[in-house]
Amino acid sequence: MKQVLVLHYSQSGQLTEIVNNIVSSLAQGDDVELNFHEMQLEKNFPFPWKKEDFFGVFPDTFLQKKQPVKPVPQDILNKKYDLVILGYQVWYLTPSLPVSSFLKSDYAKTLFKNANVVTVSGSRNMWIMAQEKVKKHLKNLQANLVGNIALVDRHVNHISVITIVRWMFSGKKKRYLGIFPKPGVSQTDIDNATKFGPIIKSHLIQNKFDSLQENLLKHEAVKIKPFLITVDRKANIIFSKWSTFISKSSEANTKKRKILLKMFNVYLLIAIWIISPVVFVLFLLTYLLNIQKIKRQKEYYASVALLEQIK
Ligand SMILES: Cc1cc2nc3c(=O)[nH]c(=O)nc-3n(C[C@H](O)[C@H](O)[C@H](O)COP(=O)(O)O)c2cc1C
Structure with a gap:
């Protein structure tokens, strides 16, 4: 039986929904066991955000200043994983502070050492350099990044700025003024994230990950806008x-x-x-x-x- 660890964190629930959809098919049948852990800081950030906190978190987030994280249960730490799925969101072009703090923790040293890792992000659209920072963390942890799925808000950059700010400050993922599109990753893309599960599973069962990213890319796991x-x-x-x-x-x-x-x-x-x-x-x-x-x-x-x- 293959063991998969799913690490996630989400304020609105968006990222957790994406990750859950991706892994939903892995557990069908009896060849894979899923283990979940929510990465959390001892001192969490309230959602929706107050403007002062939203900007206040910028320096520590960008500089990736490690904050104390909540302990990982012993039964999660004791297992050896065939695959780790790391779900994260981007804050200020950097993995969010709860996630970067987790990646710097001793728990991460145990969980990621020699592990095959698939990263999953759900951001506005500016995730590329954050992913480079995650790649560096994984290298330091001696993990092996084998796949990446980056879901984004597909609307025009400036529209998504307006709608996401409204969402972050109201806590409601709704159409602003009834005119603007819904903020964040579209419900269609969130629902369709289930398509990645069988691809990951087939590589996991064969324990061969070299061509996983190539196969994920064929299914639009990542779409890069050069600008x-x-x-x-x-x-x-x-x-x-x-x-x-x-x-x-x-x-x-x-x-x-x-x-x-x-x-x-x-x-x-x-x-x-x-x-x-x-x-x-x-x-x-x-x-x-x-x-x-x-x-x-x-x-x-x-x-x-x-x-x-x-x-
Ligand atoms: C403080 C803060 C900064 C953010 N900065 C970025 C950013 O630089 N790039 C980006 O694409 N999205 C950014 N986002 C959006 C998040 O990546 C994410 O999509 C959103 O917070 C929803 O995530 P959730 O699953 O935690 O609810 C930011 C969000 C917050 C709260």
């Missing part, structure tokens, strides 16, 4: 400067920290609504010149490989 690679990479450089500056020059919950976070909030608005459209026009103007590079990047970010640098 978002550019934005994600550039924004990571700028977020790195902001998070280090805020973290070094202020303590959490102080007046100074609040002022700096407000400045970051204003910067984000300018970046999304003014800088990003300009970058988009430049991206289009130079598209043909960069076509080979774009092709290389698309292929790499859709894969489970980890390179120090991709040009």
Whole structure:
């Protein structure tokens, strides 16, 4: 009997629903046993978010500052797994703080050592560099990344910014003002995530994972928009400067920290609504010149490989 560990965390329930759909067919029959664990911090973040907390979590999240995690039950730690499914969401172009803290914990050292891992994310659309960070965690944990499924909000970037912010601050995954589309990953994509289960299962039963990602990609496990690679990479450089500056020059919950976070909030608005459209026009103007590079990047970010640098 194959043992599969499903690690997940979700505030709204979206990511857990995706992961549950993916693994639902694995347990049909008696050749696979599923084991679930919800990764949680000792001090959880309330959902829906208050604006102050939403921005307040930025420096620690981006800098991946480890927070205390809730203990993993002994019966989960004692087993040896043939496959680990790691479900996570992206916060500030980085795995969410509960997930990055878990990946830095001693529990992760036990659970991931020599394990085959499939990552599953449910984000707005900016997940590529977060996945690179997860790849690095897995490498440090001596795990073997064999597959990745990244589900996103498929609407236009700026529409999804408006709708997700509304969702995060209201807690309701509804159509804003009755005009905007529903936020987040569409219910159709969430329901259709069941299609990945049989693919994963056939590789698991044969204990052969080399071509798993190739097969997942045939079923649209990942869809890469080249412009978002550019934005994600550039924004990571700028977020790195902001998070280090805020973290070094202020303590959490102080007046100074609040002022700096407000400045970051204003910067984000300018970046999304003014800088990003300009970058988009430049991206289009130079598209043909960069076509080979774009092709290389698309292929790499859709894969489970980890390179120090991709040009
Ligand atoms: C603080 C915060 C920051 C986020 N930053 C990003 C981001 O950088 N990129 C992205 O695609 N989605 C981002 N999201 C959306 C999440 O990835 C996710 O889709 C959403 O929070 C729903 O996840 P859930 O399953 O935990 O409810 C962010 C959400 C939160 C709460």
